[in-house]
Amino acid sequence: MRAVGPGGRAAAAGAGQPAPEPAAVDVPAAVDVRAQDALRTEPAPDAPSVATVLCHPPFNERNWGHDDLAYDPRWTYGLPARTESELAWVQHALARLRPGGTAVLLLPPAVAARRTGRRVRAALLRKGALRAVLALPPGAAAPHSLPLHLWILRKPDGTSADARLLLMDAAGGRAEGEEPPPWHETAAAVLAAWRAHDADGAAPEQPGVCATLPVIDLLDDEVDLTPARHLPPGNAGTDAASLASVRGELERTLRRTLDLAGEEGAGSGAAEAPGPEGAALPEVTVGELARSGALEVHLASAEPVTTAPGDIVLPVQGRGAAHVVAESESGARLAKPLCLLRVDPAALDAWFVAGFLRSTANTRQASSYASSASRIDVRRLRLPRLPLERQRAYGARFRRLAEFETALRRVSELGEEFVQGMFDGLADSTVPFP
Numbered sequence: 001m002r003a004v005g006p007g008g009r010a011a012a013a014g015a016g017q018p019a020p021e022p023a024a025v026d027v028p029a030a031v032d033v034r035a036q037d038a039l040r041t042e043p044a045p046d047a048p049s050v051a052t053v054l055c056h057p058p059f060n061e062r063n064w065g066h067d068d069l070a071y072d073p074r075w076t077y078g079l080p081a082r083t084e085s086e087l088a089w090v091q092h093a094l095a096r097l098r099p100g101g102t103a104v105l106l107l108p109p110a111v112a113a114r115r116t117g118r119r120v121r122a123a124l125l126r127k128g129a130l131r132a133v134l135a136l137p138p139g140a141a142a143p144h145s146l147p148l149h150l151w152i153l154r155k156p157d158g159t160s161a162d163a164r165l166l167l168m169d170a171a172g173g174r175a176e177g178e179e180p181p182p183w184h185e186t187a188a189a190v191l192a193a194w195r196a197h198d199a200d201g202a203a204p205e206q207p208g209v210c211a212t213l214p215v216i217d218l219l220d221d222e223v224d225l226t227p228a229r230h231l232p233p234g235n236a237g238t239d240a241a242s243l244a245s246v247r248g249e250l251e252r253t254l255r256r257t258l259d260l261a262g263e264e265g266a267g268s269g270a271a272e273a274p275g276p277e278g279a280a281l282p283e284v285t286v287g288e289l290a291r292s293g294a295l296e297v298h299l300a301s302a303e304p305v306t307t308a309p310g311d312i313v314l315p316v317q318g319r320g321a322a323h324v325v326a327e328s329e330s331g332a333r334l335a336k337p338l339c340l341l342r343v344d345p346a347a348l349d350a351w352f353v354a355g356f357l358r359s360t361a362n363t364r365q366a367s368s369y370a371s372s373a374s375r376i377d378v379r380r381l382r383l384p385r386l387p388l389e390r391q392r393a394y395g396a397r398f399r400r401l402a403e404f405e406t407a408l409r410r411v412s413e414l415g416e417e418f419v420q421g422m423f424d425g426l427a428d429s430t431v432p433f434p
Helices: 085-096 115-126 183-200 240-266 286-292 350-357 360-365 388-427
Strands: 002-004 010-012 031-033 050-055 097-107 130-135 149-154 164-169 210-214 283-285 295-299 312-315 338-343 382-384
Touching: 050 085, 085 097, 085 115, 085 149, 115 130, 130 183, 164 183, 240 388, 283 286, 286 295, 286 382, 312 350, 338 350, 350 360, 350 382, 350 388
Parallel strands: 010 031, 050 097, 130 164
Antiparallel strands: 002 010, 002 050, 097 149, 130 149, 164 210, 283 382, 295 338, 312 338
16 A cells, blocks of 8 residues: 655555565655555554555455454444455555545455445445545456456545545446457546546546446445446447347348348259269368468467468367458457468368368367367368369358358347347337337
8 A cells, every 4th residue: 555645755565565676766755665564553653644545455355454453443434344354445545544635446346345345335425435436447457357446535524525426337338349448548538537526526427437426325225336236328229219220230131141041042952062962072181281382371379470361260279160261350360279271272262171171070080189178180170182163162152151150140149139129128218118
């Protein structure tokens, strides 16, 4: 924890952590770095109250001193439960502040919702100490898998308590699967929302992202302060016009799916088959084709490999199927556990290769079952030896099947979006009920 007081004096302490080397900075400030258990160590009698506290406390610490510190005067807002070490740090930070001082703590999201902490959270709200709970996107800090929260607190100074709390979900307001914005944009949005709230308590409301709520509305039996639970829903396409657009795309995709199915049915007769039905075809392995120069095999490794149109990408471990890279998909960097095959178009048709690599029998005979997760030896995969013209006939058929598969997946996505939109629209009256 770092506490910064008047005159630029700073002090840092972490429970059980080694003291880092002081960094040389060209500012007129004294820096005092100590390694100690800050919760159990009483501050010096002449330790000044400070203007600002920044704290990234240890998470889920059970041995933080619950029994030894049961009657500690810092617990102005209630004795934290044994499982609520983070709320002990919150009150420790507030205890070090001068009236009107500000504390910012980086906390795991469970602190906002655990039942064992609801009384302390309620007291922080009632007394106006907690001013904002801001949910960050995953990856902001370790542990990177969690969407950590920033709590902003201000020590009451005897004036009337703030009756509203700023709640923000910096990862909200986006479609499912959409990548979060760059960190500098997230930081700027969070800072802008806090400054607006701190200035006059009126941060602009953004559905699914940001709102200020009356404290009284949060003081229920749970006192759950998770931002996403209280924010107004984003405009996720539940109005009638948006649903009509989704329905139109769904109908068009369904017709395309039926057209593709009809094409496959019409083209499945023996007269149009690229080869004699049931005839055994001579085969060649991918490894042999690589040695002959008909294709190249690239594995994701330290050396970067980027995709180009016509490349074939397939996983060597786990689920997935061979995929021919389209023009719009080129330029991506190959990642594990993927393999890339780059064919010589004068010798091989890419769709012909991808189609036969999807064969269940092919992947089974090239797989290793030495462990629980099978791995494919790409060089053992086999292809029939066919003239390029016959390859292209097979390739055209495989390409139509891939388009049919893509259309089916899109129908499923649109169907789910339409059904959920109807449920949401009828429930919140944005879709008229006849």
